[in-house]
Amino acid sequence: MYIDVIEDMDAFSQLRENWDEVYDADPHATLYLSWNWLFPWLENLNTPWVVLAAKESGSASRYVAFFPLRLDTRIDGTGRLFNDLRMAGSHAADYTGLISIPESEADAIVAFAQQIKRMNWADLVLDNFCGSDVRFSKLVSCFSQSKFTISQTDRVNKTDQVDNSICPYVDLPEDWDAYLETISSNTRQKLRRLLRAVDTNSEYRITHATKETVAADLNTLLRFWETKWRPRKGKLTDSLVRGHRGMLSRSFERGLLLLPTLWLGDRPLAALAILLDEQKKSLLFYITGRDESFAGPQPGLILHGHSIRYAISRGMKRYDFLRGNERYKYSFGVKEQRLYCYVVATRSGSNLGGRLDVRTLPDALKKATDLHQEGKIDQAARAYRQILETDPRNENTLHRYGQLLAGKSDHVAAKRVFKLLTRMRTDTYKPWLLLGQSCEAMGQYLDAANAYREVIRLQPGVPDIFSKLANVLFKAGRIEDARKALMTSYGVGVAGGEGDASFRVH
Structure with a gap:
């Protein structure tokens, strides 16, 4: 099996037909692994991602399996950096994993694992991985226990004891009455009564x-959602709301969102966000919000009942409550995965x-820079050095690491860094300025003078640069050269021409 690594949107966009197949x-496969959901999600990710694409041979034109992944970066208290390889939909998708043509699955998984082991990561986070026991077992068996540890993550919420690794769902029959026969008589009576009230009572309506x-x-x-969850989630609430809004807005634009709202007159009582998967004939309940001050009929029961009835009328085969075994879900006659x-x-x-x-x-680099700015030198x-071990010519890292070394008065090391930068950034003055400052700090005045001359050649308007040049020349005993530099800074013509910066000192 041959693996291609897809890592840009243009290449991913060309996979549409093959991916759908x-x-x-x-x-x-679930909606979160559909091309239609993944495309806008990957397009808006602020961390790198890759899609591993498997085909039978290097010359084959059709892929038989895809594994979308993302790369996160974390840093510990000592400044050590690590990469985590996560499922691409992590932090938004209730279901993650891979997709494959069934007869190619085993070989594709082995090839995926081999490719993953050639990548650079410390943790492979298989969070919310959805698939058969055979699929998951095949994947983890590719990671030998001599080199890797494999541990289960507890997904039980300690506050309410909800297990978020359990996903209740309903297999939908072909008509509404047949569905009602699958639930308890009490719930059946409630649903009939409440939906009849909405259907016939002009006070209540669903849009x-x-x-x-x-x-x-x-x-x-x-x-509504924020009102309920802010007391528990605190400062995290704002970013969660932004994330929900972005994902749901993009889903609506792509025809993937059903958003029913229950009203009493002009007063909204509750709303559901439900993801719509026409390919798999599924509705996936994502989040809800309700007016907590409303004391009338149960809005959640009404909206879920309405949505299940709507799904059946559209020929859908599954109503999925997604993650969490909250008690109310079991009144709808669910099974579990x-x-x-x-x-x-x-x-x-x-x-x-x-x-x-x-x-x-x-x-x-952002994480290393944050530490630098916080004074955690x-x-x-350590973080800067680790980045340079991967990319020794990373210009931004060299620049900041050199500044850090200079700030520690390690000017010998800083000089090496800045000299390298002057060879890499030939069209900018800043490396020369920093090099000059480190040379000056070490008493290497002639080297500092030559560096400041380069600054003047590239950017003569740098504040006080002529004074800096004159100062190091004076310290080096080059009194006449220092005088010329000062005269030039005041716009006074001297031998060699006004503003001339052509001579070097040796």
């Missing part, structure tokens, strides 16, 4: 979001290959 053939109303309907949903939540970690605790993934270096230095 594999998605349709995979009995375990579905349209192009004209979706922004307002999302605002209603997320306002369980997700795999595991971490495969290197026994060394360090990245495979002993270096960072080059795709993650911008994020690694030793940790920042």
